[in-house]
Amino acid sequence: MQIFDIFLLEAVLNGILFGGVLALLALGLNLIFGVIDVVWICYAELMMLGMYCVFFLHKVHGLPLVAAFGAAVVLVAFLGVLLHVLVIRPVLNSEPINQLLVTGGVLTFLQAAATLAFGIDFRNLGVSMPSLAVGEISLPWSRISAALTALVAMTALYVFLKKTYLGTAIRAISQDRAIMPLMGVSPSRIYLLTSAIGGALAGLGACLLVLQYDVHPAIGLTFGPLTFMVCVLGGLGNMLGGFIAAFIFAQLIAVGGFYFHLEWGYVMAFGFFIIMMFARPQGILGAK
Amino acid sequence: MLELSRVSAGYGSFQALFDVSLEVRAGEAVAVIGPNGAGKTTLLRAISKLIEVSAGEIRMEGRSLGDVPAHRIIDLGLSQVPEHRRLFPRLTVEENLRMGAYTAAARPKFAQRLEMVYALFPRMKERRHQMAGTMSGGEQQMCAIGRALMSGPKLLLLDEPSAGLAPVIVQSIFDLVRKIREEGYTVMIVEQNVRQVLKVVDRAYLLEVGRIKLAGSAAELLASAEIQKAYVGL
Numbered sequence: 001m002q003i004f005d006i007f008l009l010e011a012v013l014n015g016i017l018f019g020g021v022l023a024l025l026a027l028g029l030n031l032i033f034g035v036i037d038v039v040w041i042c043y044a045e046l047m048m049l050g051m052y053c054v055f056f057l058h059k060v061h062g063l064p065l066v067a068a069f070g071a072a073v074v075l076v077a078f079l080g081v082l083l084h085v086l087v088i089r090p091v092l093n094s095e096p097i098n099q100l101l102v103t104g105g106v107l108t109f110l111q112a113a114a115t116l117a118f119g120i121d122f123r124n125l126g127v128s129m130p131s132l133a134v135g136e137i138s139l140p141w142s143r144i145s146a147a148l149t150a151l152v153a154m155t156a157l158y159v160f161l162k163k164t165y166l167g168t169a170i171r172a173i174s175q176d177r178a179i180m181p182l183m184g185v186s187p188s189r190i191y192l193l194t195s196a197i198g199g200a201l202a203g204l205g206a207c208l209l210v211l212q213y214d215v216h217p218a219i220g221l222t223f224g225p226l227t228f229m230v231c232v233l234g235g236l237g238n239m240l241g242g243f244i245a246a247f248i249f250a251q252l253i254a255v256g257g258f259y260f261h262l263e264w265g266y267v268m269a270f271g272f273f274i275i276m277m278f279a280r281p282q283g284i285l286g287a288k
Numbered sequence: 289m290l291e292l293s294r295v296s297a298g299y300g301s302f303q304a305l306f307d308v309s310l311e312v313r314a315g316e317a318v319a320v321i322g323p324n325g326a327g328k329t330t331l332l333r334a335i336s337k338l339i340e341v342s343a344g345e346i347r348m349e350g351r352s353l354g355d356v357p358a359h360r361i362i363d364l365g366l367s368q369v370p371e372h373r374r375l376f377p378r379l380t381v382e383e384n385l386r387m388g389a390y391t392a393a394a395r396p397k398f399a400q401r402l403e404m405v406y407a408l409f410p411r412m413k414e415r416r417h418q419m420a421g422t423m424s425g426g427e428q429q430m431c432a433i434g435r436a437l438m439s440g441p442k443l444l445l446l447d448e449p450s451a452g453l454a455p456v457i458v459q460s461i462f463d464l465v466r467k468i469r470e471e472g473y474t475v476m477i478v479e480q481n482v483r484q485v486l487k488v489v490d491r492a493y494l495l496e497v498g499r500i501k502l503a504g505s506a507a508e509l510l511a512s513a514e515i516q517k518a519y520v521g522l
Contacts, residue, residue: 165390168379172387175376181358182336182368184391184439 008258010137015254016247017139020147021208023246025223026230027154027239028201034237035174035194038088038099042107043202044224046083048114050076050206051215055123065127073203080199081192088195089188107220114217122214129211146208153204154243157197170194174237229273235286245284248272289314289474290335290366290443295344297334304330306498307344312443317465317475319485319506321519322495328478329371331495332447336368337361348443362391365442372452373432377421381412381431384420388438397440405434408467426457433464437473444468446477450484462488482519486510 029043040046050072057068087106091099129141161167169185170193180187213219230249234241249269257265276284290312298304304327312318320328333339335346337358346353348364356364367388375384385405389398406413409430415423420431429449436444449465450458458481466488469475479485486492486506494502494509502509509515 165386165395168383168386169390172376172379172383175378176374178338179370179374181338182362182370183387184359184362184394185387186357186359 006136008255010139011254011258012251013137013139014143015251017143017147018254019247019250020150021143021205022226022230022250023243024150024153024201024208025205025227026234026242026246027157028198028205029227030231030234030237030239030242031157031170031194031201032198033231034239035170036084036088036092036191037174037237038092039103039228039236040083040198041100041103041224041228042083042110042220043198044220044222044227045107045110045114046076046079046199046202047206047209047223048215048217048220049079049110050203051210051213051219052114052118052123054207054210055125055215058127059123059125069204069207072206073200076203076206077196077200080195080197080202083199084191084195089191107224111217111220118217120217122216124214125210127211140212142211146211149204149208153201157201166190166193229270233273233276233283235283238283238285241283241285289349290476291347292335293345293347295331295334295341295346297330297339297341299330299339303342304498305334305341308495308498308500309344310493310500310503312474312476314442314474315472316491317469317477317489319489319492320476320478320495321480321482321485321492321509321515322501323519324480325497326495327498328480328495329447330498332368332370332445332476332478335361335445336366362439362441363393365440366445367436367439367441367443368445369429369432369436369447369449371447373425373428375420375428375432375435378419380417381420381423382416384431384435385412385438388435391439394439398438401438401440405437408437408471409434409464424457425453426460429453429457429461430464433468437468441473443474443476446475448478448480450479450481458484482515483510 029040032038032040053072053075054068057063057071058065083106087102091102131138131140132144161171169180169190173180173185173187173190177187180190209223226249230245231242233249234243234245252269252272253265256268292308292310295308296303296305308331320331322328330339334341337353337356348366351364353361376387379387385402386398389395389401411427412430412434415427420428423431446465450461453461462484465475465477469488477485477489486509489506491503491505492509493500494515502512502514
C-alpha cells in the first residue's frame with residue numbers, strides 16, 4: 001500500500017464534512033439539555049418533519065429551494081415551541097425517566113403519524129449538485145455546502161450566546177434558575193426561546209440532510225441515536241464537547257468505512273462509544 | 289419607600305412570617321436582625337416575590353406588589369443580593385454584571401454603570417474576565433453587590449452578606465456596605481452578625497420566629513438588655 005493514499009485523504013475530507021453536519025445536529029440537542037435539562041429523544045423526528053416540509057414545498061409545490069429551507073426552519077422552530085408547551089412544561093419538575101418517556105412517546109407518535117400521512121416511500125428531493133474535483137479527489141458540493149452552512153450557523157449561535165443579553169441569560173439560567181427573576185428574567189420565556197432555537201437548529205439540520213439523504217418516516221432512527229451519542233460522548237449539555245465528539249465520530253465512520261465497509265465504520269464508531277462510556281462516562285469535556 | 293403591612297408568608301403549609309410590618313424610608317439603612325430560622329431570608333424572598341405572601345401587603349413607593357410578576361420587581365427599583373451570593377459560577381465577572389443590567393431600562397446604561405461598579409470595586413475590574421465561581425468568597429460578594437447595583441436600584445436588599453465568609457473578610461464586607469451607603473443608596477440588610485451590622489445602619493428590627501419583637505434606632509437596639517443578652521453577648 002502507498003504511504004500517501006489519495007482515497008484515504010478523500011475519506012478524511014468526507015469525514016470532516018460529515019462531522020460539521022453532525023456537530024450542528026448535536027448542538028440543538030445539547031442546547032436544549034444544557035438549558036432546560038430535558039433530552040428531546042424525538043429530536044431527529046422533528047428533523048424528519050422538516051425534511052418532509054422541504055420535500056413537499058420544493059418538489060411537489062415548486063417553491064424555490066431557499067424558500068422551502070426557510071419554511072422548514074420556521075416550521076420546526078414552531079414545533080420546538082409546541083413540544084415545550086404541550087409536552088415538556090407539564091413534566092419539567094418530574095423524574096428524568098418520565099421526561100424521557102414522554103419525549104420517547106412523541107418520537108413514536110411522530111413516526112407513526114408520518115407513516116400514515118406520507119406512506120413508507122423513500123422520497124428524494126432530486127436536487128443534484130456537481131462535485132468539486134481537485135486532482136483525483138472529488139467532493140460533492142451538497143456535502144461541502146452543508147458543512148459550511150453548519151459552520152456558519154454554529155458561529156452565529158456562539159456569538160449570540162456570548163455577546164447578547166438574551167444569550168447570556170440562556171447560559172445563566174442553566175447555572176441558577178431560581179434567582180433569574182431577581183435579574184428581571186422570566187425563566188419560562190427563556191425556555192420558550194431556547195426551544196425555538198433548538199427547533200430551528202433541527203430544522204436547519206433537516207435542510208442539510210435532505211440534500212444528501214432520502215426522506216422516509218424512519219429516517220429519524222438513523223440520525224437520532226447518532227446525534228444522541230455524539231452529545232453523550234462530548235458530555236451531555238456541553239456544546240464544545242459535542243462539537244469535538246462529532247468530528248471524532250464522523251472520522252471513525254468515514255475512515256473505518258474506507259478501510260472495511262461503510263457499515264463497519266458505524267460499528268467502529270459505536271464500539272468506540274461503548275469503550276468511552278466505560279473509560280469516561282461523563283463525556284470528553286463533561287464534568288463529573 | 290418600602291412598606292410592609294401585616295405580611296404573612298411561608299412555604300406550603302409551613303408559615304415562616306406572621307403579621308410582619310416594617311418600613312424603609314428613602315436614604316435610610318435598615319437592618320433586620322435575628323437568629324437562624326427567624327424568617328429573615330423568607331422576608332426578603334417575599335419582597336422580591338420569589339414566594340407569594342399569604343396575607344398582608346407590600347408596597348414600593350406606594351405601589352402594591354400584589355399583581356407584579358417576580359421578574360418585574362426589579363423594574364420598581366428593588367434589587368436583591370441573594371443569600372450565599374448566588375453568582376453564575378461559569379460566567380465571567382463581567383457577564384454576571386451584564387445579567388444585573390438585563391432589564392430594558394438598564395441596558396442603555398450598561399457601560400456607564402459598569403464603570404461605576406469598577407470604580408467602587410477596582411478588584412472586579414482586574415478580574416472581569418475570570419469565571420465568577422473561581423474567586424474568593426469576599427470577591428464574590430463584591431461581584432454580587434455590583435451585579436445588584438447594575439440595575440440602578442432605589443433600594444438595595446442584602447441577604448446575609450457576611451454569611452459563610454472568613455472573619456477577616458466579614459469586616460471588609462461591612463466596610464463595603466458603609467461605602468454603598470455613602471454612595472447614597474437606600475439599603476435594607478438582613479444579618480445574623482448583630483453587633484457588626486448595628487454599626488452601619490440607622491434603624492433595625494429584631495425578627496424572632498417569624499414575628500417582629502423589637503424595633504428602634506441602631507443605638508437603642510444595641511443598648512437594649514434583650515439584644516445585649518441574646519446576641520451581642522460576650
